[in-house]
Amino acid sequence: MPKLFSGAEIVFKCLKDQNVEHIFGYPGGAVLPIYDELKNHPSIKHILVRHEQGAGHAAEGYARSTGKPGVVLVTSGPGATNVVTALTDAFMDSVPLVCISGQVPTHLIGTDAFQECDTTGITRPCTKHNWLVKDINDLPRIMHEAFEVATTGRPGPVLVDIPKDIQFAKAKYFKPKKKIKLKEKSLNGFKQSDIDQLVDLMKKASRPVFYTGGGVINSGPKASELLRELVSITGFPITSTLQGLGAYPGDDNQFLGMLGMHGTFEANNAMHDCDLLINIGARFDDRITGKIDEFSPKSKKVHIDIDPSSINKIVKVDLSIVGDVSDVIRSITKTLKKKNLNLEKSNKQKISKWWQQIQKWRTKQSLNFVNSDKIIKPQHAVQRLYELTKNQDTYITTEVGQHQMWAAQHYKFNKPNRWMTSGGLGTMGYGLPAAVGVQVAHPKKLVVDIAGEASILMNIQEMSTAVQYNLPVKIFILNNQYMGMVRQWQELLHEKNYSESYSKALPDFVKLAEAYGCVGIRAEDPDELDEKIEEMINTDGPVIFDCHVDQDENCFPMIPSGKPHNQMLLGPKDQEENKITGKGKALV
Amino acid sequence: MTKSKSAYSTPSKLGKIDTHIIVVWVDNEASVLSRVVGLFSGRGYNIESLAVAEVDHKKNLSRITIVTTGTPQVIEQIVLQLKKLVPVHKVGNFKREDKNVIFKEMALLKIVANPNKINKALNACKKYSPVILDQTNKSAVIQITALRREIDKVTKNLKPFGLVSASRTGAVAMTRGAEIFN
Numbered sequence: 001m002p003k004l005f006s007g008a009e010i011v012f013k014c015l016k017d018q019n020v021e022h023i024f025g026y027p028g029g030a031v032l033p034i035y036d037e038l039k040n041h042p043s044i045k046h047i048l049v050r051h052e053q054g055a056g057h058a059a060e061g062y063a064r065s066t067g068k069p070g071v072v073l074v075t076s077g078p079g080a081t082n083v084v085t086a087l088t089d090a091f092m093d094s095v096p097l098v099c100i101s102g103q104v105p106t107h108l109i110g111t112d113a114f115q116e117c118d119t120t121g122i123t124r125p126c127t128k129h130n131w132l133v134k135d136i137n138d139l140p141r142i143m144h145e146a147f148e149v150a151t152t153g154r155p156g157p158v159l160v161d162i163p164k165d166i167q168f169a170k171a172k173y174f175k176p177k178k179k180i181k182l183k184e185k186s187l188n189g190f191k192q193s194d195i196d197q198l199v200d201l202m203k204k205a206s207r208p209v210f211y212t213g214g215g216v217i218n219s220g221p222k223a224s225e226l227l228r229e230l231v232s233i234t235g236f237p238i239t240s241t242l243q244g245l246g247a248y249p250g251d252d253n254q255f256l257g258m259l260g261m262h263g264t265f266e267a268n269n270a271m272h273d274c275d276l277l278i279n280i281g282a283r284f285d286d287r288i289t290g291k292i293d294e295f296s297p298k299s300k301k302v303h304i305d306i307d308p309s310s311i312n313k314i315v316k317v318d319l320s321i322v323g324d325v326s327d328v329i330r331s332i333t334k335t336l337k338k339k340n341l342n343l344e345k346s347n348k349q350k351i352s353k354w355w356q357q358i359q360k361w362r363t364k365q366s367l368n369f370v371n372s373d374k375i376i377k378p379q380h381a382v383q384r385l386y387e388l389t390k391n392q393d394t395y396i397t398t399e400v401g402q403h404q405m406w407a408a409q410h411y412k413f414n415k416p417n418r419w420m421t422s423g424g425l426g427t428m429g430y431g432l433p434a435a436v437g438v439q440v441a442h443p444k445k446l447v448v449d450i451a452g453e454a455s456i457l458m459n460i461q462e463m464s465t466a467v468q469y470n471l472p473v474k475i476f477i478l479n480n481q482y483m484g485m486v487r488q489w490q491e492l493l494h495e496k497n498y499s500e501s502y503s504k505a506l507p508d509f510v511k512l513a514e515a516y517g518c519v520g521i522r523a524e525d526p527d528e529l530d531e532k533i534e535e536m537i538n539t540d541g542p543v544i545f546d547c548h549v550d551q552d553e554n555c556f557p558m559i560p561s562g563k564p565h566n567q568m569l570l571g572p573k574d575q576e577e578n579k580i581t582g583k584g585k586a587l588v
Numbered sequence: 589m590t591k592s593k594s595a596y597s598t599p600s601k602l603g604k605i606d607t608h609i610i611v612v613w614v615d616n617e618a619s620v621l622s623r624v625v626g627l628f629s630g631r632g633y634n635i636e637s638l639a640v641a642e643v644d645h646k647k648n649l650s651r652i653t654i655v656t657t658g659t660p661q662v663i664e665q666i667v668l669q670l671k672k673l674v675p676v677h678k679v680g681n682f683k684r685e686d687k688n689v690i691f692k693e694m695a696l697l698k699i700v701a702n703p704n705k706i707n708k709a710l711n712a713c714k715k716y717s718p719v720i721l722d723q724t725n726k727s728a729v730i731q732i733t734a735l736r737r738e739i740d741k742v743t744k745n746l747k748p749f750g751l752v753s754a755s756r757t758g759a760v761a762m763t764r765g766a767e768i769f770n
Binding site (some may be wrong): 120121124125128129132134149286290291292293307308309311312313316562 | 596597598600618619622623626630661664665668669671672673674
């Protein structure tokens with residue numbers, strides 16, 4: 001007779017066969033048999049978080065920085081509901097997560113038992129798929145399928161809900177089959193004729209632009225290499241979404257900076273005036289497109305995406321290529337090389353006027369700000385952080401708000417998987433647990449969470465996790481005592497009625513750091529900034545850096561939504577001439 | 589135009605709205621219907637009617653027929669989003685006007701009236717192959733199969749003849765001729 005294993009054992013056997021090394025979790029009644037089994041599997045390290053949302057975001061940070069799926073283990077009821085925000089965040093930003101949740105025993109399901117909730121019902125809209133395991137014999141198949149679904153096609157979160165009696169029950173175990181059904185759901189759907197058509201459009205274009213997104217990152221480091229080659233041989237300008245930063249070097253001359261609501265003047269104008277727009281792994285998010293009716297009105301649009309439902313969802317395109325970014329770019333480059341050995345040169349001539357126009361936009365220097373020697377400007381703080389950390393392989397996470405946009409604008413990324421931020425869902429409290437996850441995956445690397453003082457308080461408890469596992473994350477708080485982005489909108493659109501956006505009773509972050517058993521550093525003067533940042537970098541252990549910045553600083557440039565790309569609001573100087581009035585107000 | 593100070597752009601003008609019949613072949617497993625229906629409600633799509641039942645016991649397949657309305661862009665999204673669901677095998681999409689597809693709904697109509705009126709009622713639905721499933725001195729249950737708007741009309745016409753209760757299915761669909769949908 002083949003050996004029988006308990007449900008809890010099967011969970012770990014599956015995790016091992018899926019090469020899982022770390023899981024992020026929090027124990028509780030309905031998941032105790034699995035926790036009991038943990039001791040028998042030294043190759044799998046469990047990171048005990050302080051809140052299940054933290055476990056989810058930590059797993060996201062882990063996944064984004066490694067390309068491997070993040071694994072979460074939580075109990076039933078509140079354990080599962082606490083992780084919902086992180087699952088939704090991962091769903092929006094296409095991060096592969098496998099969440100295992102305990103459930104009350106099968107015979108109690110539906111009886112409102114202690115810590116019972118309809119976990120699969122609650123998480124159905126925020127996962128790619130979920131399973132309630134009602135028969136122990138299904139467990140090995142479901143566990144393997146969960147990893148398959150999470151990581152193939154457009155990645156995303158999945159959840160496996162395991163009742164406590166199933167964790168005790170026994171069954172045979174089998175290893176993952178080579179190919180589990182999933183059919184064409186994950187296959188490349190493009191043909192050579194699509195590529196030929198694109199190459200033809202590229203040949204004819206005189207004002208082309210690449211618009212790349214998180215899909216390039218998700219396609220693996222190879223995709224970034226291929227993208228760099230493609231951009232280089234075509235000579236086309238390239239802009240990136242928030243999630244795509246790092247796929248192309250941020251300091252390269254062909255890079256126009258980030259586009260969208262807080263993107264650069266040159267990137268947004270290029271999007272508006274181009275005659276060929278090549279979207280690679282981005283999804284025409286509403287923070288990117290501005291007013292849809294006036295979005296890139298003169299261009300032929302090409303959309304390369306692995307998810308067929310992303311095509312024509314927001315913007316109707318002229319050519320769609322469904323496939324993995326790496327495979328598609330490889331085909332394009334191959335075809336370009338085969339068909340047009342001298343495209344590079346002829347193209348460069350053809351688009352030289354376009355580059356002249358772009359240079360003109362660049363002279364606006366839309367990311368500029370008025371620096372001060374009395375008070376630390378938040379943009380200046382990010383710039384100094386960049387200058388002082390760019391010599392090493394640094395991983396940056398962020399929370400959500402002004403600091404996030406300043407980080408995206410002023411920190412230049414040169415490699416993929418170095419930038420972890422909550423884009424789609426915009427989850428305040430993402431950055432610290434994400435940094436914990438990144439640091440777990442890369443124990444020797446410098447990991448900095450660029451934070452705001454409001455966001456950081458949403459998951460501050462994870463400092464305790466960082467201290468427990470000696471994870472030297474650096475929390476770089478741009479402290480303006482306001483929910484800065486809320487305050488900015490209230491200033492611009494609600495007659496400076498700063499309704500509930502000021503935090504009156506903030507903690508002393510230095511003392512808070514000390515209370516958690518780590519180091520606190522405060523900077524209030526521009527003169528001391530560099531020295532203190534150095535001190536932070538050189539501290540061996542977690543640090544909370546409380547950087548007091550100008551309270552009134554706004555994040556520019558900015559497209560008020562409802563406006564097209566070519567009607568940006570630039571910094572304070574430009575504002576005098578372009579006040580937002582009347583109808584525009586409703587649209588931001 | 590919305591007057592609220594919203595964080596989002598205002599809607600652009602809508603395209604023409606069509607009625608489509610979406611046929612979905614799914615694994616007959618727990619909660620598969622709620623995945624399909626949840627997709628519709630979660631993304632704000634419309635469901636006019638829904639019919640679902642197992643069609644292949646051996647392969648454990650169910651067939652869901654959904655009548656929906658939307659702009660061409662929305663209909664395309666519905667099909668593509670459905671295809672992404674793990675238990676979904678294939679998705680068919682037919683315009684209601686499509687001549688190659690047969691659509692039928694069934695209704696059970698309870699008439700409480702004297703035999704004379706019941707006869708008149710039967711007469712009124714003669715075109716829709718009526719079958720008397722139950723009859724007493726003062727009542728009858730009639731089964732008809734027809735299109736949605738025909739049943740709408742019949743039920744309206746039967747009111748004076750003593751229609752007290754109508755139970756209706758959603759539409760089911762089948763292509764004409766020897767071809768099957770792949």
